[in-house]
Amino acid sequence: MKQNLHMKNLTLLIATLTLVAATGCSTATKTRQTTPFPTVIQPAPIKVDYEVNTREKKTGAAASSYLLGFIKTSGPSVFAENADGDARGSLLGGRINRLRLAAVHNALKDGSADRLLDPQYDCQVITYPFGIFKRYIVTVKGYEATVRDIQPAKN
16 A cells, blocks of 8 residues: 555656646747848948148057956957958957057047058067966057048049
8 A cells, every 4th residue: 555655656746747847948939031121222432532641650559458368457448440441350360450440549539630541550469478468569650641522433
């Protein structure tokens, strides 16, 4: 009798656990197929005339530091608009490209120019013993250019 009661309790426990496991957590995802609207935007080409100061080069710099190679301890948070390249990419390339944009921003932040022409970058990576700490330093030099006129380009 005791063995039959024990077997009955064990069967009830297994049935309850199976029921709880089967109805525990569930996630429902609803997706809907949509028809895309054709939105092709073709900007009209423009011609920009710059006034370039070739007497002296404008200089800017930016630096950032990383602990253990991935924990950013210092660095810029303001960047120039990127019209010439991409700030993403590899881990090192992304860091250097973001610092390039920050250095250009720092060179132009006084507002005397709209663009830095012929930028030349000096990039340094300083690694401390065992790679525990890394410092990236980027310096840029280039001619400051101010927009004089913007017109539609002639075909």
